[in-house]
Amino acid sequence: MNLNTCYSRRELLRRSGMGIGALAFLDLLGKEVQGKGQQGLAQGPNPPTRARAVISLFMHGGPSQVDTFDPKPSLKQFEGQTLPASFGNLNLEFTNSSSAKLLPSRRTFQKCGDSGIEISDIFQHLPTVADELAVIRSCHHTEFNHSPALYLAHSGTRLMGRPSLGSWMNYGLGSESENLPGYVVMRDGPLKGGPVTYGNGFLPAVHQPTELRLDGSPILYLNRPAEIDKESQRRVLQFSDQLNRQNLSSHPDDASISARISAYELAFRMQATAPEALDIRNEPEYIKRQYGLDQDVTRPFGTQCLNARRLVERGVRFVQLYHGGGGDGWDTHGSNDSKHQRNGLQVDKPITGLIADLKARGLLDSTLVIWGGEFGRTPTSEGSDGRDHSPYGYTVWMAGGGMKGGTIYGSTDEFGFRAQENPVQVRDLHATILYLLGLNHERLTYYFQGLQQRLTQVDGDSRVIHEILA
């Protein structure tokens, strides 16, 4: 039994299995009573909603900012030299900031679009949508190891086991789809932080992510096992439903029975709709080409991106994509340049295709697209040609969903090491994202362990970055 003594109306609805339904949650906001120590929703004046969905393109491993979106010509000038003593010391995982040598980028940067945003040549197609991007160059934190940095980027602290952005969003807004979960994850390999990285932490299980797989069973246990055929399962479900309804009529007071009936109905519908949602065979050829599905190198991530668009169209609120899981991904401790080129090849066309497609369908204004990793990389070298982790100044860009496209916000120092102008903490990013979704980050709270917990941390000084909003 859930032991909170006061259910908000939303919770009652959710508990009776209708949570993933076509209810307009937005008009429930502000009408719920937030009792002391109870779960609550964003209460009081809420920001206007600009985005209703989020597609997060997470570059696992940490992309190098000076090789992607933050050109630093000074690196060429001072190639091979160590940082001056006045630079101070920075904790790094594998290298020593006082003795590491500056390593220039081998990439060339172009000023792209009308706005002139610089993009490196690992992205050949992205320049065509440069005017949609709001590039934040001054992101920073202090976690230089993968797991804590991953947890920080997703859940706001470096601790394991706390709810991720997708779960918070789901908690605040629910799903708009009757048949699909509100928070979906697609990966190409396991993450260093484990599945806990994108989990629901202490938020109720209904806010857990649903992992969609692109081969085999789309959702774990969605497909029947070999020995059960379709009719067989249908019989099982029908009989079980009969038993449930018998049960219900003998115990009309038991709300959990209806909830379970609904859960099965939804699961049944998901068995049909999830494969349908992920069935891209009927997409026009030009769309498939636009996402790069016609080439081996871009097909994996392109498939993820195309599916993301389809899911958003079908009412899924938060789609979290990962590129670079398993293997080294963006974690280029060696062969930084060639691996970034490889990664660029894999994601460039799909991402561009996604943004262009969303725009063409009129979805870009209401869909927030986020690109970034758990940290950036050092402008100094590791070994002869690698870069170490660097959380002290890295780039995240966002597009659509109320962002002001064609802008650059913040900057790093001359070498691209530390965030300098307008530094942006992870919690500021989170506050801004929630804001665009119509959620007040200070009021979206959940009682756990003696505190009204928030994504942006109770003691935080998080701010919404209004300067980059349209």
Add this chain to the structure above:
Amino acid sequence: MKLIHTALMATPWLLWLLCFKSPSQLTPVAEEPDYSAVVTVDRPVAFYQFEQHDQSELCLARNSAAPKNSDLDGVCSPGVVTVKGLSGPGGEMARFNGSGLIELPPANAFHLDELTVEFWFRSEQEFDQKFWPGSATLVSKATAGPGSGDWVILGGSLTTGSNEGRILVGVGPKGDQDRVLASGTGLNDGQFHHVVWTRSGTGLNTLYVDGQACATEQDSKGSIINARPIQIGGEKFEPGGSQFRGDLGELAIYPHALTADRVQSHFLIGSVDPRLPPASNVQVDFSRDIQPIFQEHCSRCHGNGKEKGGLSLSTRSRALDGGDTGPAMIPGLSSRSQLVSLVAAIDEDRIMPPDGEKLEDSQIGLIRAWIDQGANWPAEAEEIDPKTVRALEHWSFKPIRRPEIPQTLQPDWNQTPVDPFIFAKLAANDLKPSPPANKLALLRRLTFDLTGLPPQPEEILEFANDNRPDAFSRVVDRLLASTALGERLGRYWLDVVRYADSGGYETDIYYEQAWRYRDYVIRSFNEGKPFDRFLMEQVAGDELWPAEANAMQDAVAVWTLGEWQNALDAFPEELEYTRRTDQVITYSESMLGLTAGCANCHNHKFDPISQRDYFGLEAIFAASETWDRSTNQKAWLKGQRTAYRIFRHSEIPTPIHLLTRGEIKKPRGLVSPALPAFLAGEEAGFSAPMANSQRRAMLANWTVSPRNPMTARVIANRLWQWHFGQAIASTPNDLGTQGQPPTHPELLDWLASELMESGWNLKHLQRLMVLSATYQQSAERTPEAISRDPQNQFLSSFPRKRLQAEAVWDQLHAAAGVLDRKSSGPPFVPKLTPEELQGMYDLEDRKDKKWPVTPEQNRRAIYILNRRSFRFPFLEAFDPANNSTSCPVRQSTTVPAQALTLLNNDKVVELARAMAERLSRATRTHRERIQLAWLLAYSRVPSEQEIQLTQDFLNQALAAQTNKGTPDPHLAALTELCLALMNSAEFLQTN
């Protein structure tokens, strides 16, 4: 009313005030006290203020404690010059360039076993060696060899090669080994620091830096007298003695040990900031002179119930407690009171008030005078402090008193003393109890509640046919004696202590012996170990019962079960800190039901738990450490996948400091081990000296003491929750002011006192609960009851419960007849498909090593390998515990993932088939089959209608399977039936 610990803090300052000022001088002071005077008052045998030679730059070391007598004057070698010193002590200091030293005469006056050496210094030299050779000599009276009767004060490090910048004191009493005291780090930062080493007549050594004790060490009391001279800045006799580069001055040597508050005074007076406006020359009246200032300039943020930065200026004790950055004032010492330096804008980044008018010098002067005069604050001028009031009135902080059992109008409803309490509340809320539950529903409920398993068909039939009046009570006895009991209760306790078999994060190190703790827990519940003993064994079994050390190892291992952020291995101090934090939080939440963890970074905003209380608890755990027996170290070795973690006493307990905002780099004073002051009262501070190996024993004894109002309530509350599905106070880890109040406070107190009086006998309490009429009620709810009491707080019927994740697994296996009841031993690892393993990350990409499938596949779920960095899909679907921290209550949700798991998980289908085979084997007719199926799935017999429906279904299924050409269509049809039963709501429920 004053809280005890603030009284303890305030007292030394008043004592100082009285000691320092002779009666005729108890008038307002307008000048700063003089440093030399304060040194002289303490009667040093020698005091060197290092002056410049008249005709050269050279340094003179004249003993100003005896200016006319040059017996104790020192000799400075060339190369030692003087420089201007601090603004406080004024005067000059000796500057050492690495090649000179000062030598004092080897006079009898310096042959001291009981002494204090005090000086100020500043340096930027690398202090990176552990003793000689290499570390910088500050002051020494050294001889060769350990235990040779000598002492040294050096600038060095505890890790050779690492520039830690510590002060190291070495004391080598004759016949003893050399003892080391080490300060904190970073003292070679070019700032002035005050260093004092005292040795008492009983061989107790204390090192103070900047007025705060940072290390103590008890030596054997042997003599430390030797014939060598005291040398300063260099050491020319000892091989390896090396030179100091920096400034040193105001060296004083006393023939006795200065007390802590004298040391503090010396420091504070020596570091007065001249920018402070002078204290006023008037007799201050708080209400007339000070309170108006507070009200006008401060109360917007620090009064009227507001506590920005944790500081309230509503009462004297709150002001002394201070806020996130420490006490606001030190009575008698305005020059070092934080409040004064903030309003005087000494630090331009921290000015109070932050906006609005700054205080004028005259106002600051009044505040200084008020503080210097003792910060008198009449009681009638104190504002109401909501926090103190709340604490005094809070239910769980009051002693447990056994209440009267209420009289009720329906006494024959009562079966055990639990019932009148429930009935009284029902009546008060216009509710009635429900009739007794159906016999078989009751049996299912009870069996799951006590064992986590369904009743076996024979047990069901036996109970159904047992019409003796004590039939139910016999079942209770049987179940309480079953070994499955420990597996059910043990799982609840494992939730509460955040049990897992691995460390989480990227490396997810396998805790290869963690299962021993799990076995210990299960065993303890099975054998009915008194709960106080159970807690004591975990907190301090190794200290309290050293003869049973091996067995006790399993119990204290609970403190090693927290997460392991191996990324912190590069910062051992921080890693240890996170471990201690985990231990204090786990202890306080699991056993005391308090959120002491909130006080890690600031005084608790709501409960009377201060940062000092929190760190006092850390200091208790700081005498022990988590040790890896497989690698014989604490740190992680590259490539290490498993660890055999034990909890044992450290050689040297880590000194614990109060940390501003909980930041390890911001220590602000040594904290002794202590119990939470507001709860422990006079027992709060441990009487010194206390052996380091007894700190946890003190904590254990206090935890279960009859004077502790929390512990018995916490476990009584949990036990109720574990049987009734909802706790009496619904936030079981927080019985503090922010937790939910109990729905039945008298019942809870009665249960708590009954528990204690029964010798903390859990099974006794369990009997009182399950044999009660309340427990045996039906689960049906009437519409009136639902509308009057939607959450069923008052228990007008028994709450229906969905089975927890482990019980779902166990019931599936039990129904299939394949449940392996093997208990104890290392965890087992179920097979998983590549799909199910997809999300698992392994540092070496060796999923087979991280998830090494075992031959055993069908044990109870409590024995499944529990890896923090992997979510076992089956259990994950049914709301398992989040084991990052203590989990007092699991959620119970209904989500589609559960449906999909039960429909399509290969294992479930396999079990459905096994159940079908069992049905085939055990019965002959369809009817029998259906009856057995119902007994296995629902613990009851089917109605005629149900039999008919099922018959129809089976026929349908059989026909379809036959048509399809399935080899064994009967079995296939039965499998469908079993799968349908497993997927029905009733399967997952107890009513």
